[in-house]
């Protein structure tokens with residue numbers, strides 16, 4: 471059967487037509503360098519500033535608070551390093567985060583620890599949530615930064631960002647939020663959400679890959695990561711990715727224009743998918759049932775390997791993931807599922823299905839029919855499942 475059902479939208483998305491249309495003129499007509507003083511350059515500069523103003527408006531920010539980057543990873547790196555060094559200059563060397571952040575955050579923090587910073591990694595509860603009270607309890611006199619994600623890329627849980635931001639604001643501590651999975655999927659407003667720094671990536675909401683932004687609130691100092699030209703008000707050197715930035719603006723405009731309708735439709739499909747897959751014996755939904763992204767389903771099936779499940783599903787035309795695209799290919803179970811307290815054996819058998827507005831109910835029905843068959847087949851050839859069935863090994867879920 472030659473069909474492809476793409477349910478890996480947390481890894482990346484297909485671009486929408488509006489975003490492609492916004493990019494096309496940037497390649498051969500509006501190709502100027504915004505730093506050039508002539509007409510062609512100034513036309514590009516105008517496109518750049520229009521995109522900046524539009525994106526800022528859609529996030530509740532001011533245009534002067536938006537710094538374009540090469541994506542979410544760069545924005546995370548810059549925000550965290552900048553806040554750490556700004557803090558250090560005032561004698562502050564403590565950072566608070568969680569154990570289930572994206573690797574762009576976690577690995578930056580690991581490097582800073584080697585440079586002498588101290589990081590508190592808050593434990594997430596088994597439902598994938600943390601509380602603002604826990605953040606408050608972890609604050610110290612020398613805390614320079616709190617960095618906590620808006621929504622988790624593997625289990626889709628939505629953190630109480632507004633409350634965490636309020637706690638940070640009350641204590642005068644900078645708050646950075648990796649909102650890569652949230653923007654374009656649920657309402658995000660940097661002012662209402664009390665956010666000082668926010669990371670965004672276009673390719674997670676039907677925009678192009680290789681472009682994103684860092685929001686940095688007016689008055690919050692921002693150090694640069696890349697030295698060179700004076701672009702982005704001296705905070706990010708390098709000729710601007712005009713096509714990418716215009717594509718990102720269009721994609722965000724489209725996403726925000728039908729946000730509520732999409733959230734409703736996707737949550738309906740998500741809940742139907744969860745109900746269908748939960749009928750598989752010894753299965754478990756990971757992350758809170760309702761406080762999660764409208765398009766995220768993450769399940770564990772006991773007695774099987776997630777990688778084998780993915781390969782067999784791919785053969786049936788279903789493109790899914792075991793969790794983070796960055797860790798698949800390694801045999802280590804997901805750090806996110808381990809942070810939720812799942813035992814290694816269970817975390818190995820995970821499946822993430824992340825939906826977009828392009829998925830249909832018919833596709834969801836097909837997945838609900840096919841996944842149980844594949845799980846049953848894999849269990850029939852699994853030595854671990856045999857031990858679970860004959861009682862030499864205890865069921866954990």
Ligand SMILES: *Cc1c(COP(=O)(O)O)cnc(C)c1O
Nearest residue numbers: 541542543572574623650651671
């Ligand atoms: C995808 C993702 C990133 C990385 O963004 P890129 O634009 O691919 O560098 C960072 N954080 C989260 C939560 C993500 O899902």
